[in-house]
Amino acid sequence: MGIIILNDIFKYEHRKADIGKRIKELRKRQGLTQEELTNRLFDIAPTKERVIGQTTVSSWERGVTLPPLERMIALATIFDCDVAYMLGDYSKEKKDSSDICDMTGLSSKALSQLLRYKEQYPDYIDSLNFLLESDNFEDVLYYIYECDNALRYVGMLRAVRQKRLKSIDNVRDYTPDLNLLNTINNGQEKANSCKLNLSTQFGFIVQELERKVESEFNTSKEG
Template identity: 30%
Template structure:
């Protein structure tokens, strides 16, 4: 990490990372979680307070090394994250985001919780989707639907705003061309939705075919 020889910079960086990892958890609540954590140093539990945590986050004091295992365990982050070696809370998430361009939320959805027992199932399903002959069509329809729906909703909201700004509803004079434009965009969105539903039907048919082939091959 840049500035690794500068103690103050290290303290401030680690403090900022700790605060980011804490997120919406209140300091007193995090203190209790840390104290109750099995990796917490027994001899230092009495010294762990919200004020101490605050000084760590502000970079005024160095985070005690003995507390780092408990911090990482409670906040589900790697030690490397606390040192600022990578932007996401784990190396795995950071690598996925860096290589694929996916968001952290998408990366987390892919791998899930390594301890929940469903990671292999997620990976198996994603492997099928990504190599499916029909998935590219589904991706195209998803983008087309988002664009068409966004345009339709934007026009509808603009019309609603125009009407809401009128002092008297009787003053409203429908703009025929504008209403036709809304109808066109809505029809386009509905068509994309229909095509998207068909794309996923094809995916199901493809999955059934693959399963049938696998069962046949296995006797």
């Protein structure tokens, strides 16, 4: 959960606003109101007097005050993250996740999806491993990248054209920009070509899977 020395909490005083934003973001992600969060906090770490109120949580989230260490630990339990994440020591919710994202370049969402697949659909992991190990997967990534760039470029050009059309007061004054239209068409053709190549590459991956299964079946028969 991230190890924090008690006295170290004071060095985060200047980060109160950022810490407050992170607490608010995590609370909303959990679908909790400030009042519901105070109830959860009291359930985890009850006090003799119920001194935690909605105004206290609001004060944390607005960066006016910092939660005491025991509340930070309770918040981390509720939000399922490391204390150090709330304190802004690293950008991912858990240190292991932060290290993995740093090493692979994966986004937090991509990593969360992978972990969810492993937990909810463990049978899919072999399929994912096969896809990543496939000789054709690099080409799939390439065409996804190229398709994404082409679609973004076309979208940008269409936005430019739309802006020009809106600036025309009289339709009779409109003269089509043939160069722009040709560039849009060429970009769309490139995107369509990438889509076709993607389908082809996925077809190759399916063929590769067929060969793999056939090879394993033949090996088991020989054994």
